[in-house]
Amino acid sequence: MNKLLIRGATILTMEGPDAIIDTGEILIEDGWITHVGLPGSASGSFDMDEVIEADGQVAMPGFINCHTHAAMTLLRGYADDLPLMKWLSEKIWPFEGRMTGEDIYWGTMLACLEMIKSGTTCFGDMYDHMHDVARAVENTGMRAMLSRGMIGVLPTGEKALADAEELAKNWNGKADGRITVMLGPHAPYTCPPEYLDKVMNLAAKFKLGINIHVAETLAEVEEIKKQYGKTPVQHLDSLGLFKFPVLAAHCVHLDEQDMEILAQKAMGIAYNPQSNMKLASGIAPVARLLELGATVGIGTDGTASNNNLDMLEELRTGSYLQKVSTMNPEVIPAYRALQMATIDGALCMGLGDRVGLIKEGMRADIILIDTTEPHMCPRHNLVANIAYAANASDVRTVIIDGKVVMLDRVVLTIDEERVMYEVRERAERLAGK
Ligand SMILES: N[C@@H](CCSC[C@H]1O[C@@H](n2cnc3c(=O)[nH]cnc32)[C@H](O)[C@@H]1O)C(=O)O
Ligand SMILES: [Zn+2]
Incomplete structure (x- = not known):
């Protein structure tokens, strides 16, 4: 022993x-x-x-970062000061299209290094090439909830489902139990109902939770309302998504009914204050969600929209932002903010019995x-x-x-120089320099 x-x-x-x-x-x-x-x-x-x-x-x-895209360290500082849809489609997705599994391994290694050095012991990830992300988690000694990001509207949608299944089979409970797996349909605007049905079938078959971006921007809410006549949360609820343990990221634009649904039915909500501020997505109504009894954890989101993985900074911003937006300094006091960054983050990812x-x-x-x-x-x-x-x-x-x-x-688990060398070289290549 x-x-x-x-x-x-x-x-x-x-x-x-x-x-x-x-x-x-x-x-x-x-x-x-x-x-x-x-x-x-x-x-x-x-x-x-x-x-x-x-x-x-x-x-x-240790701090628990319940929403990030670790390998996006490769994109830190690559595309700033843009709104979400333009940022994703014109800058981020083309860059990501050039990434290999090795790139993602090294990008994740850098993220793990940065997280360890700022006191984060566990993170929730959604990305591609998750086998390589898992290798980095295994090697660095971190704990992580991993989900293969799945974009149903892309030609690669079916492959993403197969990858997600592989990830669950190969890595759920692995690395001495430090890795757990969820399914990661990217968002309601990238995953149509038929696709989400397939995701739910997988979730039932493998008993997995679902990690999804929800109601991040006003543009998303308008688009989903136009297409389905419902808000994103109510749309997902009507599809039966909340029968599964759901971690909903962002949840910025919600009406009262959305908040009640999330408080009653979601496993957790990932609040990403700095990313929401930087992309000018808006302010998540976290004070109200907490009043309704929701479980809210804190995430940094990826380093292309933050631009770091510092949870102390994030929990502080998260608390201050709620105070100023409600004009009430009493909301999210210091202890509550620390809870959100630790035990509540664990609960959001189904790990509350462990860490x-x-x-x-x-x-x-x-x-x-x-x-x-x-x-x-x-x-x-x-x-x-x-x-x-x-x-x-x-x-x-x-x-x-x-x-x-x-x-x-x-x-002790990472060669810092090597990791930064690899990331610098790869980032330059990916940026086409
Ligand atoms: N490219 C993959 C899916 C990757 S999933 C994770 C995706 O979420 C993207 N992402 C990062 N931050 C955000 C955000 O705040 N909102 C929505 N998407 C984001 C990220 O760039 C990445 O493309 C495929 O083949 O299907
Ligand atoms: Zn995200």
């Missing part, structure tokens, strides 16, 4: 606003959190394989954040300091599934 002890840290368990343990310790055995408590309370702490001294640091669950809390019986996805820098001083409120003041570079150490993947800012 492998035993890892973290001691000296202040533990922000995320089990509740008061569930904070000062200078506590966490025992991890074979990747499981088996003890969380006061100093000296871990039984048999003398026979550890590894001890991490974490004085001056906060231990909390998102520091609690006995959960897998150990834990980050250690330094609190000794000037911008974290004084400590009136630790939660506010983390949610509103911490930087990605304050994340010192990252543990995923009980394995130390970054120790004191050195990523």
